[in-house]
Amino acid sequence: MGIETGITAETPAEGEDLAALIVADWHAAYAALDWQLDCGIDEVIGEVPVNRYEVVVEKPARPQPAASSPQAPAQPRAPWPDVQEQPAVPGIDPVAVARATAAGAATLEALADAIRSFDLCDLKRGARNTVFADGNPKARLLILGEAPGRDEDIEGRPFVGEAGRLLDQMFAAIGLSRQSPDPAAAFYITNVMPWRPEGNRDPTPAEIAMMRPFVERHIALADPDVIVVMGNTPLVALTGNRGILRARGNWTTALEKPLLPMTHPAYLLRTPGAKREAWADLLALRAFLDKE
Ligand code: URA
Secondary structure (H helix, E strand, O other), X not given: OEEEOOOOOOOOOOOOOHHHHHHHHHHHHHHHHHHHHHOOOOEEEXXXXXXXXXXOOOOOOOOOOOOOOOOOOXXXXXXXXXXHHOOOOOOOOHHHHHHHHHHOOOOHHHHHHHHHOOOOOOHHHHOOOOOOEEEOOOOOEEEEEOOOOHHHHHHOOOOOOHHHHHHHXXXXXXXXXXXXXXXXXXXXXEEOOOOOOHHXXXXXXXXXXXXXXXXXXXXXXXXXXXXXXXXXXXXXXXXXXXXXXXXXXXXXXXXXXXXXXXXXXXXXXXXXXXXXXXXXXXXHHHHHHHHO
16 A cells, blocks of 8 residues: 655754754654554655545546437436446457457567556556566466565566465475476466556456456466466456355366466465465375376
8 A cells, every 4th residue: 555645844943952853753753654554554655645535536427318308218227337447548448459469479578578568457557567477487387376566566576575485485395496497396477467456455357357368378378287376366367256265275177277276375374274275285286296
């Protein structure tokens, strides 16, 4: 979550002790920052505070019935879309553009370039980096996550924060790493969304649908033997279903590949009791790789 700071420097009034004022200000500023961190505000997005209650968002006027036909039978009312649900660029279908762009990429490098130049997803504007993938692209296992968080946005690589460190430990426990040059001992990792959603919110269904053609092409080009989806967003993107806690551990098929849903490592950090089930899922994955 971000905030406009509104923190201003104060000049001491005549006779006021500058040193005392600085110390008092320092403590006040520290307490204010601490409070903001507790509220989940972890970055600055503007120098000047904006009172969002006073920002006027103009909605398009609802169409009125024609004055010349007052007796016209009532028509079923079309749902009135919220302003934010309307396509960012009127007249352009972002999913169709994404599909055509993704289809034109013949290699993983070309796909990374295609995603970097795709401008129809609003998330891109708030992100520092396009986070494409990491690991060995020839690996038998492809892991699909949700979206970059703060650390990934800064570094431009997926799963490099606390959840990523846990993920690396989990897969190391069954003999797999990002760095291994051996496809049988490696994994390749990417996300449904290449851009960080502001405040780490969940991507919307429209954003997932828009990026899905890129995910499909990514999987087709990497051509893994097995896919692990971590969390709800990739589960929805590849199977159309939500409910990772019900789906986890149950093998299914997506894009003609065996797919194992697992809980997200960020969830495991918050819910250590769930690590036992995650370990069972890792063992099932190991058994699959050993048998195939
Ligand atoms: N969570 C994800 O799903 N992906 C990342 O890259 C980081 C955290």
